[in-house]
Amino acid sequence: MKQHSKTILAAVAALPFLVSLPVFAQGAVAEQWRWLTFLVFGVIIAMTLFVTYIAARRVRSASDFYTAGGGVTGMQNGWAIAGDYLSAASFLGIAGLISIWGYDGFMYSVGWLVAYITVLLVIAEPCRNIGKYTLADILAYRNNPKATRIVGALSVITVSIFYLTAQMVGGGVLVKTLIGIDYVVSVVVVGILMLGYVLFGGMVATTWVQIIKAVLLVTASIVLVILVWAQYGFFGDFLANVIGDAQVQGRVAQILGDAAKNMSGQELGQRFLEPGLLFKAPIDQISLGMALVFGTAGLPHILMRFFTVPTAQEARKSVLWAMGIIGGFYLLTLFLGMGAAMKVGAPGIMAVDAGGNMAAPLLAQALGGGPDSLLGNFMLAFVAAVAFATIVAVVAGLVLAAASAIAHDLYVGVVRGEHATQTEQVRAARIATVFVGAVAIIIGIAAQGQNVAHLVALAFAVASSANFPCILMTLYWKRCNTGGIVAGMLVGTLAAIGLVLVSPNMTYPKAIKAAAQTALDGAIAKQAVIDADLASGDAARADKAKQAQAALDKAVAKAKGDLEKFKDQETSMVGLEKPLFELRNPGLISIPLGFLAVILGSLLYRDKRAEEMWDEFYVRQNTGILAARATQH
Amino acid sequence: MTAANINWEAINADPRFQNLHKKKTRFLLMLMVIAIGYYFLLPIGAAYFTDIFKIKVAGPVNVGLLFALSEFIVAWGVAFYYSVRAKQFDEMAQALIRDAEKIGRQS
Numbered sequence: 001m002k003q004h005s006k007t008i009l010a011a012v013a014a015l016p017f018l019v020s021l022p023v024f025a026q027g028a029v030a031e032q033w034r035w036l037t038f039l040v041f042g043v044i045i046a047m048t049l050f051v052t053y054i055a056a057r058r059v060r061s062a063s064d065f066y067t068a069g070g071g072v073t074g075m076q077n078g079w080a081i082a083g084d085y086l087s088a089a090s091f092l093g094i095a096g097l098i099s100i101w102g103y104d105g106f107m108y109s110v111g112w113l114v115a116y117i118t119v120l121l122v123i124a125e126p127c128r129n130i131g132k133y134t135l136a137d138i139l140a141y142r143n144n145p146k147a148t149r150i151v152g153a154l155s156v157i158t159v160s161i162f163y164l165t166a167q168m169v170g171g172g173v174l175v176k177t178l179i180g181i182d183y184v185v186s187v188v189v190v191g192i193l194m195l196g197y198v199l200f201g202g203m204v205a206t207t208w209v210q211i212i213k214a215v216l217l218v219t220a221s222i223v224l225v226i227l228v229w230a231q232y233g234f235f236g237d238f239l240a241n242v243i244g245d246a247q248v249q250g251r252v253a254q255i256l257g258d259a260a261k262n263m264s265g266q267e268l269g270q271r272f273l274e275p276g277l278l279f280k281a282p283i284d285q286i287s288l289g290m291a292l293v294f295g296t297a298g299l300p301h302i303l304m305r306f307f308t309v310p311t312a313q314e315a316r317k318s319v320l321w322a323m324g325i326i327g328g329f330y331l332l333t334l335f336l337g338m339g340a341a342m343k344v345g346a347p348g349i350m351a352v353d354a355g356g357n358m359a360a361p362l363l364a365q366a367l368g369g370g371p372d373s374l375l376g377n378f379m380l381a382f383v384a385a386v387a388f389a390t391i392v393a394v395v396a397g398l399v400l401a402a403a404s405a406i407a408h409d410l411y412v413g414v415v416r417g418e419h420a421t422q423t424e425q426v427r428a429a430r431i432a433t434v435f436v437g438a439v440a441i442i443i444g445i446a447a448q449g450q451n452v453a454h455l456v457a458l459a460f461a462v463a464s465s466a467n468f469p470c471i472l473m474t475l476y477w478k479r480c481n482t483g484g485i486v487a488g489m490l491v492g493t494l495a496a497i498g499l500v501l502v503s504p505n506m507t508y509p510k511a512i513k514a515a516a517q518t519a520l521d522g523a524i525a526k527q528a529v530i531d532a533d534l535a536s537g538d539a540a541r542a543d544k545a546k547q548a549q550a551a552l553d554k555a556v557a558k559a560k561g562d563l564e565k566f567k568d569q570e571t572s573m574v575g576l577e578k579p580l581f582e583l584r585n586p587g588l589i590s591i592p593l594g595f596l597a598v599i600l601g602s603l604l605y606r607d608k609r610a611e612e613m614w615d616e617f618y619v620r621q622n623t624g625i626l627a628a629r630a631t632q633h
Numbered sequence: 634m635t636a637a638n639i640n641w642e643a644i645n646a647d648p649r650f651q652n653l654h655k656k657k658t659r660f661l662l663m664l665m666v667i668a669i670g671y672y673f674l675l676p677i678g679a680a681y682f683t684d685i686f687k688i689k690v691a692g693p694v695n696v697g698l699l700f701a702l703s704e705f706i707v708a709w710g711v712a713f714y715y716s717v718r719a720k721q722f723d724e725m726a727q728a729l730i731r732d733a734e735k736i737g738r739q740s
Contacts, residue, residue: 103679103697103698103701104679106698106701107675107676107679107701110672110675110701110704110705111672113704113705113708114668114669114672114704114708116708116712117664117665117668117669117672117708117711117712118665118669120712120715121661121664121665121668121715122661122665125719235694236691236692236693236694239692239693239694239698240692240693242693243693269693270689270693270695273693273695273697273698274683274686274687274695274697275679275680275683275686275697276679276680276683279676279679279680282676282677282679282680282681285676285679285680286673286676286677289672289673289676293669293672313723316716316719319712320712320713320716323708323709323712324709327705327708327709330705331702331705614645615641615642615644615645616639616641618645618654619641619644619645619650619729620641622650622653622654622657622726623644623650623653623726623729623730623733624726624730625639625644625729625730625733626639
């Protein structure tokens, strides 16, 4: 085993270098600096593989594999939770949102921190006291173990696969955008690296990779923010610089369009610090907020982290650490995002990635001296490598959560009726890991070019509508039983997915084609204006016209592409011409539905055992009596 | 200590446990309502009280920015307050853990 793992680790380590050569395309990093990027990537990956190698020797039992033997401290776990949470979506995504939308992007970050209040207050400690390896352990405790394990595992697998797909596609696009490695190759490299961590190092390696990555991420952000402050001043001066910045003012003018005509530069800049540039549908925002605040507590890879600490007190400590790190990080993000808006500018950021995801890496490059400097490219490479490590580590945590649901809940719990030796359990866990890893790679490749941003929202929607009501009710409501859990899991999951399938998140070819046609029709008139400007002989007008021409050409190409792409398609995936349900985030409806299903299911189903077990269950979750025993098993 | 020689029913009925349960439940409920309620004031305020959010307090700093920053303070404050109170709950639970095998049995 040991010799075997060495060979594989060496092969995995060499992979990024071997496969990178023939598959370059254009990326954010200029060709002559690519060696530097690979050097930095190589060093960070080598560090994580070294940790995996050390960890591999410590993984012997199922408990080692799933929960690092319960031997992680509160502080370590706090960093690992922060690492799990500060995925590429929140690190790159929120900095990007702030850089192109200002205040609304910052407002968006708040929900991600408040989410941990729910985890801290009602989930972390009881789950540590009751559970062993998985979410379904908690559900199965006083209910019919087989029925609840099946629905629990299915929901965990659903949430993990949604989240996983978003991460895999995001990772592939990120690497492609930054250094121009082919998408498919990126996805395969992310998948194989992740498999290396999980397969050999289990939860021990996954935890330490998360810790290393979180420390690197926070360090990089602090350095960048200090550089931003050095140039633009601290809080008050910084904001004064933001509103006075020509690029920021230009961006606001661009967003507001005609409404901006009578506004002064300062007014435009100030508008960047006011709400409403991005979010136009408050109900949708509240709905998303609900999914974040209740969904985080139901995310299987976050929940699983609380089984890695020895006691409820350590679980509590880990959430406190995580909240400190995550909150501090989002405060830094405000300066990263607005710093990028000034230093790089929204047009430059959106030219590389329309969603703004490259704001932080581009800011790093600009602060280091720009695209032609050694330091600038080193800093870009460092931030990019950290983002890459982030994706691999988050994917590792998700695969571990899904694999534990398959191996521990479905195989050992349901098929083998809880009877399996340690060796069998670890083998089952490893086989399930390879299976989930392979599925992740295949889905990642299949989903190339798809818009997967809504999949993260969908993962949160299912977690908040199915997992959260079931866990909360079984922990705190005596009458809750098997009927409630099964009904809650099914209704919550189906409601969340069903509502998204008929929501504006899906692609509606008819509407896209209509928009494309309108754009093409309007292009003729716009072309006439541009032609007139070009012929006017006025240099300033001609300059503007040239920019307008480039934008118009792009819009026309896109419209033509859309018409061609949806030539034979009139309806969305589920056969709709337009959305049936106007909210992009279903939480507002699906969370209450999930709770209702748990309550009705429990009341309609008679389950004496669930009530008889209540005293034991409730005393244990509150006091932690016998909790240490659960980890030893 | 094994599950077999613990009388869970008796522990649940023990006045000390009942006291812990009542205090903890009330405390957690209150804190949840405050924290979550305060959070939702942000998107609601940004959408429906935009004019208040735009009021400038000092230089470019407006009410909206200060309110968003206060969300961090409140979240951290709630977490800190919880951690302080939770230590008291730990102590109350400690007595029960110590006597777990004795409660509800003749000794």
